[in-house]
Amino acid sequence: MSDTAPAPATAAPTPPKRSLRFSPRDIINVAIFAVIYFIVVFAVAMLGVISPFVMIVTLPLTPIVAGIPYMLFLTRVRHAGMVALMGVALAALDLVIGHPWQSALIIIVLSLIGEAIMAAGKYRSTWAAIWTYTVFSAWFIGPWVPFLLDPAGYIASYGLEAYGEEYAQSFRELVTVPTILLMVLSTVVCGFLGGLLGSRLLSKHFRKAGLA
Amino acid sequence: MTPIDVDGTRRASALAVGVEAPPRPRGLDPRAAIVLIVATSVVIMQVDGVRWMPAALVLVIALTMWEGAWRRLVSELVTVAVLAAFAFWLPVVWQHPVSATLGVGAAYMLRFVLVAAVAAHLVATTTPTRMSAALRAWHVPRPVAVMLGVMLRFFPVVANEARAVLDAMRLRGLVGARGVTRHPLRAVERFVVPMIAASLRGSEDLSAAAILRGLGSHRVPVPLVPPRFGAGDLLVLLLVVALVTATLLLKGL
Numbered sequence: 001m002s003d004t005a006p007a008p009a010t011a012a013p014t015p016p017k018r019s020l021r022f023s024p025r026d027i028i029n030v031a032i033f034a035v036i037y038f039i040v041v042f043a044v045a046m047l048g049v050i051s052p053f054v055m056i057v058t059l060p061l062t063p064i065v066a067g068i069p070y071m072l073f074l075t076r077v078r079h080a081g082m083v084a085l086m087g088v089a090l091a092a093l094d095l096v097i098g099h100p101w102q103s104a105l106i107i108i109v110l111s112l113i114g115e116a117i118m119a120a121g122k123y124r125s126t127w128a129a130i131w132t133y134t135v136f137s138a139w140f141i142g143p144w145v146p147f148l149l150d151p152a153g154y155i156a157s158y159g160l161e162a163y164g165e166e167y168a169q170s171f172r173e174l175v176t177v178p179t180i181l182l183m184v185l186s187t188v189v190c191g192f193l194g195g196l197l198g199s200r201l202l203s204k205h206f207r208k209a210g211l212a
Numbered sequence: 213m214t215p216i217d218v219d220g221t222r223r224a225s226a227l228a229v230g231v232e233a234p235p236r237p238r239g240l241d242p243r244a245a246i247v248l249i250v251a252t253s254v255v256i257m258q259v260d261g262v263r264w265m266p267a268a269l270v271l272v273i274a275l276t277m278w279e280g281a282w283r284r285l286v287s288e289l290v291t292v293a294v295l296a297a298f299a300f301w302l303p304v305v306w307q308h309p310v311s312a313t314l315g316v317g318a319a320y321m322l323r324f325v326l327v328a329a330v331a332a333h334l335v336a337t338t339t340p341t342r343m344s345a346a347l348r349a350w351h352v353p354r355p356v357a358v359m360l361g362v363m364l365r366f367f368p369v370v371a372n373e374a375r376a377v378l379d380a381m382r383l384r385g386l387v388g389a390r391g392v393t394r395h396p397l398r399a400v401e402r403f404v405v406p407m408i409a410a411s412l413r414g415s416e417d418l419s420a421a422a423i424l425r426g427l428g429s430h431r432v433p434v435p436l437v438p439p440r441f442g443a444g445d446l447l448v449l450l451l452v453v454a455l456v457t458a459t460l461l462l463k464g465l
Binding site for chain 1: 249250253254257258259261316320323324325326327328329331334335355356358359360362363366367369370371374378396397400401403404405407408409411412415418419422423427
C-alpha cells in the first residue's frame with residue numbers, strides 16, 4: 001500500500017487516492033461488510049420475533065445497531081468509490097430479500113451522497129463517517145416506498161372500503177406526508193445515534209484488537 | 213466480437229490439456245434470474261400488484277421444483293398460504309379494524325415474500341464463479357462483478373459465525389426477551405461485536421485464498437462452463453410469457 005506511510009503530524013493528512021482502481025482486498029472488504037451489515041439487520045429483526053413487545057424496541061434499534069459494522073467499514077475506506085460500491089452491494093442484497101426495486105435505487109443514491117460526504121472529509125474524518133452513515137440510514141424508508149407513493153391506491157386495492165368507509169378514511173389520514181417525513185426523520189436520527197455508537201465501539205473493541 | 217473467439221480458443225486449449233468441463237449446473241442462467249427478479253419486483257410492487265401474485269406464485273413453484281428443493285418449496289407454500297389467509301380471508305370472516313390492519317400488513321409482506329422466493333432460486337443455484345462469469349458476460353464493471361460473486365461466498369461464512377455467537381450467548385443465558393428489553397444496546401453489542409470480529413478473521417483466510425486463485429489478476433478469466441441461454445431458460449421464459457398473457461387477459465374480463 002502506498003498510502004500507509006504516516007503523514008507528518010503538522011501537515012494535512014495524506015490525500016486520498018484519486019483513482020477508482022480497487023485492490024482485491026478493497027473488493028473483499030466491501031463484500032464482507034455488506035454481508036455482515038445485512039446479517040446484523042436481519043438478526044436484530046429476528047430478535048423481534050421473540051415477542052411483539054421486543055419488536056417495538058428492536059425496530060428503532062436496527063439502524064443504531066447496523067451502525068457498528070458500517071462505521072467499521074468506513075474506517076477501511078481509503079479512496080473514492082468504495083462507499084458507492086458498498087451501495088451497489090447492499091442494493092443487490094436488498095433486491096434479493098424482496099424489497100421493492102425503488103428501495104434498491106434509494107440505497108445507491110444515498111451511497112453516492114455518502115461518497116460525496118466522505119470525499120469532503122478526505123476519507124479520514126470521523127465526523128464525515130458519522131454523517132455518511134446518518135444519511136445512509138434513511139434507506140430504512142425503502143420498503144415503504146411503493147406504499148407511501150400511493151397509500152390510497154394500495155388500500156383501495158385491498159378492497160378495505162368494504163370493511164367500513166370510516167376505517168379506510170382513518171387509514172388515509174394516518175398515512176400522510178407528515179407521517180412519511182416523521183418516519184424518515186426517526187430513522188435518520190437513529191442512524192445518527194448508530195454512527196455515534198459505532199465510532200464509540202470502534203475505539204472500545206475493534207481498535208484494540210487491531211481490526212479498525 | 214474478438215474477445216469471445218479468444219475465450220473459445222483458450223477454453224479449447226484448456227480442454228485439450230485434459231481439464232474436464234463440469235456439467236452445466238441446474239437452475240436458470242444467473243443473468244436470466246436477475247432479470248426475472250427485477251421484473252417480478254416491478255410488477256408486484258405496483259399498486260395493482262395483487263393480481264400479479266398468482267403468476268408470481270406459479271413461477272416460484274416451477275423454479276423451486278426444477279431445482280428439486282422440496283423443503284424450501286414447502287416452507288414457501290406455507291408462508292404464502294398463511295400470509296394470504298391473513299390478507300384475503302381473515303378480513304372477510306372477521307370485519308374489524310384489527311383484522312383489516314393485519315390484512316394490509318400481510319398483503320404487503322406477501323409482495324416481499326414472493327419476490328424473495330424468486331431471488332432464493334438465484335442464491336441457491338449460483339456459485340460465486342458462475343455469478344462472476346455471468347456478470348462479466350454482461351460487461352458489468354469488474355469490481356462489481358467480482359464483489360457480487362465474493363458476497364455469495366461470504367454469506368454462509370458470516371451466517372455460521374452469527375449462529376456460533378448466538379449459541380455461545382445461549383449457553384451463557386444471555387439470550388432472552390428480558391435481557392433484550394432491559395438492555396437492548398448491551399444485548400446487541402454482545403452479539404454484534406464478536407460476530408464481526410470472528411467474520412473478519414475468517415475473511416482474512418478467504419481473501420488470501422481468493423488472491424492466490426487470481427482474484428487480483430488483470431487477465432480476464434475464462435469460465436469452464438460459459439454462461440449460456442439454455443433449454444431450461446427457454447422453458448422458464450415460455451412459462452413467464454404464458455403467465456403474463458394470462459394475467460393481462462384476466463384483467464380484461
